[in-house]
Amino acid sequence: MLQYLALAAILFTIGVFGVLTRRNAVGILMSLELMFNAANINLVVFNRYIGPDNLVGQIFALFVVVVAAAEAVVGLAIVLLLYRNWRGIDVDHINIMKW
Amino acid sequence: METVANFISDVSANPLFYFIAFVTIASALCVVTLKNIFHAALFLILTLFSVAGLYILLHAEFLAVAQVLIYVGAVSVLIIFAIMLTSRLASRKIVQSNEQVTVGIFVCFLFLLVSIGSLYNTYWNGIDAPLPENNILTIGKLLMTDYVLPFEVVSIVLLAALIGAIVLAREERS
Numbered sequence: 001m002l003q004y005l006a007l008a009a010i011l012f013t014i015g016v017f018g019v020l021t022r023r024n025a026v027g028i029l030m031s032l033e034l035m036f037n038a039a040n041i042n043l044v045v046f047n048r049y050i051g052p053d054n055l056v057g058q059i060f061a062l063f064v065v066v067v068a069a070a071e072a073v074v075g076l077a078i079v080l081l082l083y084r085n086w087r088g089i090d091v092d093h094i095n096i097m098k099w
Numbered sequence: 100m101e102t103v104a105n106f107i108s109d110v111s112a113n114p115l116f117y118f119i120a121f122v123t124i125a126s127a128l129c130v131v132t133l134k135n136i137f138h139a140a141l142f143l144i145l146t147l148f149s150v151a152g153l154y155i156l157l158h159a160e161f162l163a164v165a166q167v168l169i170y171v172g173a174v175s176v177l178i179i180f181a182i183m184l185t186s187r188l189a190s191r192k193i194v195q196s197n198e199q200v201t202v203g204i205f206v207c208f209l210f211l212l213v214s215i216g217s218l219y220n221t222y223w224n225g226i227d228a229p230l231p232e233n234n235i236l237t238i239g240k241l242l243m244t245d246y247v248l249p250f251e252v253v254s255i256v257l258l259a260a261l262i263g264a265i266v267l268a269r270e271e272r273s
Contacts, residue, residue, distance in 0.1 A: 001223060001225045002218065002219065002223075003116065003120070004116075004153070004157070005218050006215055006218060007120045007123065007124070007153075009211060009214040009215055009218060010124055010211065011123060011124070011127055012214075013207045013210055013211040013214070014124070014127045014128060014130075014131055014207075015127075015131070016206075016207055016210060017131050017203050017204070017207040018130065018131030020199055020202075020203040020206065020207070021131070021197060021199055021200050021203045022131065022197075023197050024136055026136060026140075026178060026181050026182055026185065027131075027136055027139060029178065030130055030139060030140060030143050030178060031130070031131055033143065033147075033170070033174065033178075034127055034130060034131075034143075034146065037146070037147065037150045037170075040150070040162075041150065041153060044153075044154055044157050044159045044162060045157060047157075047159070047230075048157045048158060048159075048230065049223070049225035049226065049227065050223070050224070050225060050226070052226065052228045052229065052230050052231075053228070053231070054231065054237070054241070055230065055231060055234065055237050055238055055241060056241070058159050058161070058162050058234075058238060059238060059241055059242065059246055061159070061162055062161075062162060062165060062238070063249060063253055065162075065165060065166065065169050065170070066169070066253050066256070066257060067253065067256065068170075068174070069169055069170075069173060069174055069257070069260075070256055070257050070259075070260035071260075072174045072177055072178070073177065073260045073261065073263075073264045074260050074263050074264055074267070076177055076178065076180075076181040076264075077263070077264035077265075077267040077268040078267060079181055079185070080181060080184060080185070080267075080268050081267050081268060083184070083185045092197060
């Protein structure tokens with residue numbers, strides 16, 4: 001069990017690193033997917049080893065997958081919009097919503 | 100089939116787990132560090148596949164299939180689509196990472212240290228009881244009885260995301 005949880009922690013950390021260091025907005029979205037997957041691994045592991053009498057953890061993981069898909073759709077639409085209006089998706093330059 | 104399932108499930112510390120874990124971590128590192136964003140997307144597909152393998156090791160067969168269908172089939176195609184549409188940025192030799200790499204490594208190392216440390220210092224009370232037989236049947240029953248409201252809400256979320264994406268990405272013709 002602990003190996004799975006450690007693997008999920010490492011995967012989440014890699015995702016955090018990607019979000020912190022990527023410039024490309026698509027790269028940031030890909031790192032977000034890594035973090036979603038780490039959370040999902042945790043849910044399934046807890047389902048397997050803490051509460052194996054029903055499958056609630058897997059149901060939650062399924063919902064997370066669906067919400068992650070919705071997030072990817074909206075995020076990539078925003079990226080395309082940014083690309084069309086700014087001719088670039090470098091998040092360092094997209095700061096009109098910064099105060 | 101039975102023996103294969105037993106072989107996969109019996110020991111959580113089996114060599115297959117370490118192989119899949121290695122593939123997951125290596126390809127995830129490639130996702131966040133590669134200069135070519137398209138190659139990073141291909142490695143993301145590999146990562147998602149190996150996470151599906153982990154689900155199979157954890158007896159979540161339905162989730163593994165859903166992972167392959169939704170992530171590998173839909174989300175990664177969407178990401179590659181977006182990379183193609185913004186290809187002018189990926190093809191040029193521009194730096195894909197910002198100046199926070201050193202600080203990022205430091206912060207992530209600290210985060211990993213804290214999370215792994217708390218992980219191994221917690222008493223988890225884990226049990227190795229078998230999951231309900233017939234995974235898909237149980238999930239289907241739960242989704243149609245106890246979790247029917249979240250199920251419907253999540254379908255509305257998907258619909259809203261779909262409409263929102265169309266409205267956002269549509270060309271303005273005025």
